[in-house]
Amino acid sequence: MKEIIILASGNGTNFEAICNYFSDPKKNVKVKLLITDNKKAFVIKRSQKVGIDCWVIDYHSCKSREEYNKKLFALLKSLDFDLIVLAGYMRILPDYIVKYYEKRIVNIHPSLLPNYKGLNAIERSFNNRESYGGITIHYVDEGVDTGEIIFQKNLKILKNWTLEKYEENIHKLEHQYYPQIIEKILKSISGI
Template sequence: MTNIAIMASGNGSNFQAIIDAYNEKKLEVDKIILITNKKNCFAIKRAQQNNIKNYNFFLKDYPSKEEYEKDILKVLKEENIDYVILAGYMTMISNTLLSHYERKIINTHPSLLPSFKGKDAIQDALDYKVYLAGFTIHYVNIEMDAGEIIFQKEVRVYKDDTHDTLQKRIQEQEHIYYWQIINKVIKGEKI
């Protein structure tokens, strides 16, 4: 079977959906660990509530990003991690990790890439008055939100949508699909 590491910086709602699928034996992995880069992010509490081991790394504690990622890589190797899953991890991944996990780092992004890359994707979709938003699950590469697309799901944008209402609908869909796509990737199934 397979071991995965979830990397998160915030609330961890996608992390929770992954935990739920794992606890219900739907996500076919042997072990999940959490790696966080924010002291008080809610993802840590979710890990504690589910007896999932959590490692904290803070970039400011390191002389360089390379040193920071080398320490993360050390934990990934010690824990025999096969795939790294980004779930609201708000830091770019560099070659230190990418070179060891080529096509094994997966991210979900709240837009239909290549449109609206970066951290303000939902607001960008609203500002541009698009009628379709959604999310993209993709392999991570050195460029922001530019890796090979694995899966996309459209979400309708309504005239009265706010950032919060659109984000909620996108996240509801991510929670349904993210763990399923992770399962398929791990098992080498066609998507």
């Protein structure tokens, strides 16, 4: 049985899609824990709904970014798991965590990297009137959305779409492909 830890900061739709996908016991993958940096995040309610334990390390209750990162690292080191999955996690992991878990942290980004790294990628690509958007699943490295690309899926942006319609379709791609790619990564670590 492979085990994953999910880090999330917000609404948690990717978190819930991953949990639902791996709720099938034949998948032989367990979502072990949700860790959030935001005590008000809706993802906490989603974790209760799907029966996954949640650990809150509230960023704003810490005296500094370093204090927060040390607490997160201590918690991660106390756990046994195979992969860290970022699902709408809005913090940049420090180099020492990234190096410690090299090739064991994955992230999803709502653009075709290397385009539109960082925040507000959906809005920026839409406002630039791109013909295509999409999603990228990548390993996390020390940069912002610069890690090795594992998977990309493009999405034609239709002329009659609003920003909301485009965002809705990006999220559909995320929910469809992120769990499948996580499963492939876990299989490559050593068969499940």
